Structure formats: structure tokens, C-alpha cells
Amino acid sequence: MALETLTSEPRESRVAALLRRSERFRLGLLLFPGLFWLLLFFALPLVVVVLYSFATPGPTGRVEWHFTLANYGTLFTESLYVNAYLRSIWAGVLTTLICLLAGYPLALYIVRRPPRWRTVLLFLILIPFWTNFLVRTYAWMIILSNNGIINSIIQALGLPRVALYPSEGAVLIGLIYGNLPFMVLPIFASLDRFDFTLLEAAADLGADQTRAFLRVMLPLTMPGIAAGSVLVFIPTVGQFVVSDLLGGAKVDYLGNLLQRLFTRSNPPNWPLGSAMAIVFMAVLTVAILLYFRITTEQDR
Amino acid sequence: MLDTPTTRKPYVTGMDSRRSAGMLALGAHTILTMVFLYAPIVVLVAFSFTRDSFGVRWTGFTLDWYRRLLADQRLLGAALNTLYVALTSTIVSTIIGTMTALAMERYHFRGRTGFDALLYLPIVIPEIVMALALLAFFAFSFGILELLSGLRLQMGLGTVTIAHIAFTISFVVVVVRASLKGFDMRLEEAAQDLGANEWQTFRHITLPLILPGIIGGALLAFTLSLDDFIITFFTTGPGTSLLPVEVYGQVKRAITPKINAISTLMLLVSITLVFLSQFIQRRR
CATH class of the missing domain: 1.10.3720.10 (MetI-like)
Structure with a gap:
């Protein structure tokens, strides 16, 4: 018997090794397509952008491969680009803030409703979340247009017509409209996990409503606020559709310049556009890290 | 669910009415926000049936x-x-x-x-x-x-x-x-x-x-x-x-x-x- 276990043991471990190898083979098989696709069609393109950002723009729009830092220099010295960054970040901050102020109470109300109402209300938030951004922006063009609904009401009141769009105000409305669902859903998720009896406990301990909200509910729902803010802030800073449709060609946001440098301007300037995209990503990363630091510090 | 029995904790009643006033305000806010979210969609759909060739005013129904x-x-x-x-x-x-x-x-x-x-x-x-x-x-x-x-x-x-x-x-x-x-x-x-x-x-x-x-x-x-x-x-x-x-x-x-x-x-x-x-x- 002792001999038997001795002889069978190496055979078993060989089987185990074979199994382990087939296990690893299976993992490789499962992993390969996703890894391949994302490396080739996501990571590599970003590397190409970095390469372009150090190349020289040729006179006809063709890229010349001479190393230069001039593209980055242009971004930080020409007011057109500096202003576009500042304007876009400002629009992002404003939109995020307003969406938060409008979205938090909305999410709170939905959470406190009985289940059936909750489902209906949540569904009403989900529909715009799933519908085409372009179409929803276009709807505002109809409403704000010179002969549109709002101007008809203004005229009916005996007041002169107002040019509501294209304007920066119209852009802000479009941005808030397009992004509100992205703020409501994560906040709803974190409020859903929040134990509302904690508010009663805070009240029993003598805290008034404001204090209970600021010291108990707000810190505990901070993850939802942070997630919602990031989901609103990032696409807002990089957008170009809303400002293109509702802002006219008068003011340049970051996204409009990027779009023009890559697809429209005569000639196109990919190296400058690439540098602009890289700086944009750097600014975003810093902003988000700062934001998370602030929100988690409040948590402590 | 929100209305805790008032007989057991009489001192809560004041807060309860304040809280339901709060819920009322939240409800009003929710209605307004829903109008904001859906008015443009309703307008867009309605004006796909208007006779107005600029598509921004209601001048009668058409499937044209x-x-x-x-x-x-x-x-x-x-x-x-x-x-x-x-x-x-x-x-x-x-x-x-x-x-x-x-x-x-x-x-x-x-x-x-x-x-x-x-x-x-x-x-x-x-x-x-x-x-x-x-x-x-x-x-x-x-x-x-x-x-x-x-x-x-x-x-x-x-x-x-x-x-x-x-x-x-x-x-x-x-x-x-x-x-x-x-x-x-x-x-x-x-x-x-x-x-x-x-x-x-x-x-x-x-x-x-x-x-x-x-x-x-x-x-x-x-x-x-x-x-x-x-x-x-x-x-x-x-x-x-x-x-x-x-x-x-x-x-x-x-x-x-x-x-x-x-x-x-x-x-x-x-x-x-x-x-x-x-x-x-x-x-x-």
C-alpha cells in the first residue's frame, strides 16, 4: 500500500500540473480578445496622440515628424486656448454644482416614496439617461428658437422678442438638461443604502435637522455625490455638441477647438490638437484627485 | 412609515409636521424637475406632427x-x-x-x-x-x-x-x-x-x-x-x-x-x- 501511494503520487501531481496548465490556458483564452482589443484600439491610440503632440504641423495639414515642444507652448501662451480651457472648466463646475443642487433633493424624494412610486420615478429618470444626447439638445433649439414657445409666451405678454439662442445661457441650460440624470442615479444608489433611522438617532441626541443632514446624511452619501459629480464634470468639460448647437460659433469651448483642429479647420492641426487633448486629460486628472481628497477629508 | 405613532412620542409631532412640509417641498421640486426633463421631449414629439414648415409652432396636425x-x-x-x-x-x-x-x-x-x-x-x-x-x-x-x-x-x-x-x-x-x-x-x-x-x-x-x-x-x-x-x-x-x-x-x-x-x-x-x-x- 505504501508502494502504491508512492507510485501514484507523482502521477497525480502530473495530472494536477496538467489541470493547472489547462486552467491557465483557459484564462488566457478568455482574457485574450478583450486585452487585445483594448490595447490595440484604446491604449495604442492614446500613445499615438502623445506622439502627435510632439510632432510639427506642416503647412498643408500633413504632420511632419520633427520633435518639438512648440504645441504645448502655444496652448499656454495664446489666449484663445487658455480662455477655452478656463471657459470649459467653469462651465463644468457650474453644471456640476447646479445638477447636484437639483439632483440631490430629487433623489431623496424618490428614495422616500413607497416602492411602486419609486419604480415609476426612477424609470422617468432612466429614460433621458438612455436617450440620444443630440436629440435632447436639439429639442432645446426648438423651444428657445426665435419663433419658439418661450418667445411666443413673451410676445403674448406684450414684451419684445428675445434672442435666447445662440447664447452662453442656452449652453448652460443644455448642459444641465443633458447631465442631470447622471447626477441623480449615483446619489439615489447611495441614499438607497442610507439608514434613515440614523436621522432619528441624531434628533434624539439633540441635533436639529440641518445639523443631522450635514453631519450624518451628507457624509454617508458622499460616495454617491462624488461619483455623480465625476460623471457630470468629465463629459461637460469635453463636450462640443451642446455649445456647437446652442452656443453658435461665437464662443469657443475646449471641445469645439478640439473638433475643429482635428476635423474642420483649414488646414487641420493634429499636433496642436493632440497637445490640447493631453493637457486636458492632465487637468481632469488633477481636478478629480483634488475633488476626491476634499470629499474624503470631509468624511473623516 | 414616516409618521411615527404620536401617542408614544408626543414631542415628535412638531417635527413630523415640519418633516412632511419638507416632503411636500421635495415633491414640488420633483414635479418641476420632471417638467424640465420632459417638456422638451414632449415639444419635440408634438412638433413632428405640426403643419408649420419651420417646425417650431403648432399650426395643425399632419403626418406629412x-x-x-x-x-x-x-x-x-x-x-x-x-x-x-x-x-x-x-x-x-x-x-x-x-x-x-x-x-x-x-x-x-x-x-x-x-x-x-x-x-x-x-x-x-x-x-x-x-x-x-x-x-x-x-x-x-x-x-x-x-x-x-x-x-x-x-x-x-x-x-x-x-x-x-x-x-x-x-x-x-x-x-x-x-x-x-x-x-x-x-x-x-x-x-x-x-x-x-x-x-x-x-x-x-x-x-x-x-x-x-x-x-x-x-x-x-x-x-x-x-x-x-x-x-x-x-x-x-x-x-x-x-x-x-x-x-x-x-x-x-x-x-x-x-x-x-x-x-x-x-x-x-x-x-x-x-x-x-x-x-x-x-x-x-
């Missing part, structure tokens, strides 16, 4: 714009292209995404955290950056290819489909992983104890159980692809027209009731897809 839509070969072609891209990219990204989700949930391997980050990046990166990166990449690699082999490739439906797969994989992975999280691994062990091989186990046990998650991921990918404008705009080529790009081009020129009509149809498709995905999630 929908009739003209059906006669517009260009728009129909664009719609077919969009459908083709959405279907192809959804099938590929659902298969790849499900495989990736299985690998991420079932195995621990070196570089898993790094790959996790790579998977989330396409979701959080500004869409315009991914779009211009893909444009730069296709132009760059096509240039090299032409230099090396003389083969001249063009941007078009192929590049759009590749790009859509690249940005929808991550969404599929997130949805399928969520459905794998609640999965009882003992079911698979039981199947194998009863003599099923790996493939049989997957085919008859694992797949049916995570199928709602896979379908949910596929529906999300399909919607994202159908509605996508930015990445499509950057990765399409001359002569290839897709619906969102076509609509954008026309909208830039003017508001017309015909665009109201095509927008209404696009809304209808999206809303149907939300209903479908919610229905599947309920059944789970």
Missing part, C-alpha cells in the same frame, strides 16, 4: 413629415448603416465582454488590477479624447500600412464598427460582472460532480443563469452604439453616412419638422430599449 422621411433615400441609407454598425459591434462586444467578465471574476492573475483599470478607462475618459485618439490611430496606422505594402485603406463603416466595439466592451463587462457576483459557484461544482464536462457545465448551468446579465449588457451596448455621435463623427469616412452624423449635419443648418420626425423615431427606439432592459432586469 413622416411620409417625406420614408422617401428620403439618404436618411434611410444612414439609418441602415447605423443599424448595421450597432448590430455588428453589439455582437462582438457582448462576446468579448462576457469572456473578459468571466476571466476577471473567476481568476486571480498577475496584472489583474492593471487590466481592471484599463477596463474602466474607456468609461471615464472624455469621449472626445477617445474619438480623436482613434482618428489619429487609424490615420497613423493606415499611413504606415500604405508605406509598407502600398495598400490603401479608407475610414468608413469598418473603422466605426471597430471603434464602437472598443468603447462598448467595458460597459458589457461591468454589467456581466455584476450578474456574476451573485452567482452560486456550488451549482457548477454540483454539475461537474454529476459528470458534466466544462463545456456542458457552462452551456447548461452558467450561461442560463448569467444570461439576463449578458442580454442587459448587450442592450446597453446596442443603445450606446445606436446613439453615439462623437466617436462615430471622428471615425467615419467620406461617403459613409450614419444617422446621428447625418442628423447633426442637418440640425447645424436649420430646424425642420423632418428632423423633429426622425428625432421622434430615435426617441421611440431608445424608450423601447429602456423598457426591454428594465423588463429583463425585473425577471432576473
